[in-house]
Amino acid sequence: MAITTMTKPASLPLDLAKRYGIWILAAAVMIVLPKIFTSGAALTTMCLMGIMIVFSLSYNMLLGQTGMLSFGHAVYYGLGGFLAVHAMNTIAADRLPIPLPLLPLAGGAMGLLFGIIFGAVSTRRAGTVFAMISLGLGELIASLSLILRGFFGGEEGITANRTKMLTLFGVRFGPQIEVYYLIAAWCFVCIIAMFAFTRTPLGRMCNAVRENPERAEFVGYSTQMVRFIAFCIAGFFAGIAGGLAAINFELMNAVNISGAQSGVVLLMAYIGGVGHFFGPIMGAVLVTLLQVMLSDITGAWMLYFGLIFIMMVMFAPGGMAGLIMLHLPLWQRGTLLRVLPHYAVMAVPCAMGLAGLVLLIEAAHHQLVKAASDGPAMKLAGFAFASNAAPPWIVAAALLGAGLWLGRRWAPRLTAAFAEAAR
Amino acid sequence: MTALALDDLHKSFGATPIIRGVSLEVAKGERHAIIGPNGAGKSTLFHLISGRFPLSSGRISLNGEDITGLKPYEINRRGLSRSFQVTNIFPRLAVFENLRCAVLWQMGYRYSFWHNIRKATDANDRAEAVLQQIGLAERAMMPAGLLTYAEQRALEIGITIAGGAEVVMLDEPTAGMSRSETAHFVALIRKVTEGRTLIMVEHDMGVVFDLADRISVLVYGQIIACDTPVKIRSNKAVQEAYLGQALETEH
Ligand SMILES: Nc1ncnc2c1ncn2[C@@H]1O[C@H](COP(=O)(O)OP(=O)(O)O)[C@@H](O)[C@H]1O
Numbered sequence: 001m002a003i004t005t006m007t008k009p010a011s012l013p014l015d016l017a018k019r020y021g022i023w024i025l026a027a028a029v030m031i032v033l034p035k036i037f038t039s040g041a042a043l044t045t046m047c048l049m050g051i052m053i054v055f056s057l058s059y060n061m062l063l064g065q066t067g068m069l070s071f072g073h074a075v076y077y078g079l080g081g082f083l084a085v086h087a088m089n090t091i092a093a094d095r096l097p098i099p100l101p102l103l104p105l106a107g108g109a110m111g112l113l114f115g116i117i118f119g120a121v122s123t124r125r126a127g128t129v130f131a132m133i134s135l136g137l138g139e140l141i142a143s144l145s146l147i148l149r150g151f152f153g154g155e156e157g158i159t160a161n162r163t164k165m166l167t168l169f170g171v172r173f174g175p176q177i178e179v180y181y182l183i184a185a186w187c188f189v190c191i192i193a194m195f196a197f198t199r200t201p202l203g204r205m206c207n208a209v210r211e212n213p214e215r216a217e218f219v220g221y222s223t224q225m226v227r228f229i230a231f232c233i234a235g236f237f238a239g240i241a242g243g244l245a246a247i248n249f250e251l252m253n254a255v256n257i258s259g260a261q262s263g264v265v266l267l268m269a270y271i272g273g274v275g276h277f278f279g280p281i282m283g284a285v286l287v288t289l290l291q292v293m294l295s296d297i298t299g300a301w302m303l304y305f306g307l308i309f310i311m312m313v314m315f316a317p318g319g320m321a322g323l324i325m326l327h328l329p330l331w332q333r334g335t336l337l338r339v340l341p342h343y344a345v346m347a348v349p350c351a352m353g354l355a356g357l358v359l360l361i362e363a364a365h366h367q368l369v370k371a372a373s374d375g376p377a378m379k380l381a382g383f384a385f386a387s388n389a390a391p392p393w394i395v396a397a398a399l400l401g402a403g404l405w406l407g408r409r410w411a412p413r414l415t416a417a418f419a420e421a422a423r
Numbered sequence: 424m425t426a427l428a429l430d431d432l433h434k435s436f437g438a439t440p441i442i443r444g445v446s447l448e449v450a451k452g453e454r455h456a457i458i459g460p461n462g463a464g465k466s467t468l469f470h471l472i473s474g475r476f477p478l479s480s481g482r483i484s485l486n487g488e489d490i491t492g493l494k495p496y497e498i499n500r501r502g503l504s505r506s507f508q509v510t511n512i513f514p515r516l517a518v519f520e521n522l523r524c525a526v527l528w529q530m531g532y533r534y535s536f537w538h539n540i541r542k543a544t545d546a547n548d549r550a551e552a553v554l555q556q557i558g559l560a561e562r563a564m565m566p567a568g569l570l571t572y573a574e575q576r577a578l579e580i581g582i583t584i585a586g587g588a589e590v591v592m593l594d595e596p597t598a599g600m601s602r603s604e605t606a607h608f609v610a611l612i613r614k615v616t617e618g619r620t621l622i623m624v625e626h627d628m629g630v631v632f633d634l635a636d637r638i639s640v641l642v643y644g645q646i647i648a649c650d651t652p653v654k655i656r657s658n659k660a661v662q663e664a665y666l667g668q669a670l671e672t673e674h
């Protein structure tokens with residue numbers, strides 16, 4: 001078995017490309033993206049994605065790697081962000097020679113500090129107790145954020161001006177594109193650092209503690225200490241994400257440190273897939289994209305989020321990464337093409353069901369929220385109809401019902417085809 | 424030199440006494456077997472020694488050092504490693520990873536997040552060597568939970584011995600194995616515990632009489648006899664309490 005003894009590389013460039021290819025590709029994508037999506041809205045969204053990638057990866061150090069379910073991870077993100085905002089103001093006021101690009105480190109230090117303080121309390125226990133303590137601490141800090149107005153700024157939050165800081169090589173970080181590259185650079189470094197963490201002795205023991213904490217204690221490891229260190233490091237990276245958010249928005253308020261924010265990061269990690277390193281990256285990208293797009297299109301966007309989450313938990317607990325990894329063996333065996341036609345057929349009932357569901361939700365949303373003020377007339381996908389008339393509801397129910405029925409009928413064939421291809 | 428000394432150990436679960444005054448000294452390099460009927464408290468005794476359960480009273484010392492009341496990981500770091508009667512591995516980690524996790528602390532990597540594990544050559548080599556020893560080289564990359572029962576038992580022992588502990592405790596290592604697997608395992612145990620202290624619970628009398636230097640007979644929470652295999656075989660009290668039935672069921 002050649003596990004430790006790697007086969008000698010054929011040539012150095014090839015070896016480098018194989019080892020670092022994925023990172024070079026990631027860097028290239030990050031550099032090129034704003035050249036492709038040039039609109040202001042796209043740029044804002046991509047900045048948010050970068051921040052959320054760091055945040056959700058830090059969360060997955062707890063959930064996916066160490067098996068700790070936290071309901072209060074926004075505490076470290078938020079505290080990091082608030083400290084960064086204050087730091088920005090102080091640095092600008094006192095004309096300190098600290099350039100803006102270093103600011104996320106201040107956020108990270110804050111996240112680390114509170115990771116140490118709260119981690120010492122909460123990581124004594126694992127499982128449900130840990131989850132409950134994290135929830136309690138999260139609520140505590142969230143409510144404090146409305147009381148301690150000096151630090152948190154109450155409802156309005158604290159603002160700052162990033163351009164008031166020392167310029168570095170003439171870059172003022174006024175335009176969003178400059179902020180994008182700052183975020184992208186930090187995001188890149190943080191992804192590599194967090195990935196490297198998974199390849200260290202402690203990173204591996206985190207997995208061991210997740211798998212079987214008892215046995216970990218019998219091979220010399222204090223599970224409490226493993227959880228504690230992982231928690232501190234996760235707090236550090238969450239703080240960096242918060243610092244990036246502070247730079248990006250030039251504003252931090254109670255929402256950033258709330259339980260809702262903790263919920264969003266859980267959602268991202270879970271939808272992306274906690275079982276693989278790249279899962280939370282995909283989750284952060286998708287959820288951010290949906291957040292931005294759906295909230296533009298529909299007032300019921302939170303509902304859609306809830307539905308996506310429930311569907312994921314029920315049908316794909318491995319998240320998007322899990323789905324991809326499920327198909328990887330088929331791809332390697334070259335049998336993936338054989339299942340694709342079945343997926344194509346399945347897409348029909350899925351589309352029908354989805355259309356029915358959307359119609360149902362939108363009609364209900366219109367009828368319940370908007371009809372009283374705007375009247376029953378509404379439009380959806382180019383069709384005009386009245387939300388209080390029977391036809392749209394009948395169509396919706398029919399689409400949904402037919403989609404479900406057809407889907408269930410086709411499902412066994414799909415499963416059989418998949419099993420056949422995977423054999 | 425005494426490797427492990429137990430001094431009047433007691434353990435009760437609620438009001439029920441399970442271990443009722445066990446004293447025992449095991450010398451360095453000795454192979455010591457603990458036998459006794461089901462429910463006698465053999466596994467409980469292992470749990471007490473390895474720190475899984477707290478004692479009700481008594482004192483345990485390892486290499487002359489008091490380890491009473493220490494946590495399992497503290498006891499492990501002092502050189503005592505144990506296996507479990509019910510397989511206790513890292514099911515979703517690869518077999519190789521299971522073994523590597525078992526050597527990291529003893530190799531001095533502790534809580535390091537500044538070493539690249541691929542470059543931790545000593546840990547990798549040690550894990551690889553144990554992998555070969557327990558005959559699972561072909562399964563190195565498979566999740567441990569997918570191994571067959573016998574393979575999981577092998578891994579259980581591999582994890583226990585991988586760290587290179589001075590004192591190795593095995594709780595029914597060959598339980599549920601076929602004759603040939605058992606023979607293979609006894610040879611393996613003999614080999615890997617060469618020069619170390621071994622304490623094992625075992626039901627297979629063939630294995631016990633073959634492997635052990637001394638045997639303790641635990642019945643209802645007390646050691647009723649502790650002697651060489653030959654003398655244990657001819658001990659009246661032992662035959663009445665346990666060995667009679669055990670030898671009969673063997674045939
Ligand atoms: N955690 C526990 N709580 C209560 N009783 C226990 C516990 N563990 C073991 N026992 C009891 O202690 C007795 C001895 O068990 P055990 O040590 O497993 O026996 P052996 O390994 O010799 O077969 C049994 O009667 C068992 O029911």
Ligand SMILES: [Mg+2]
Pocket residue numbers: 465466467508
């Ligand atoms: Mg037992």
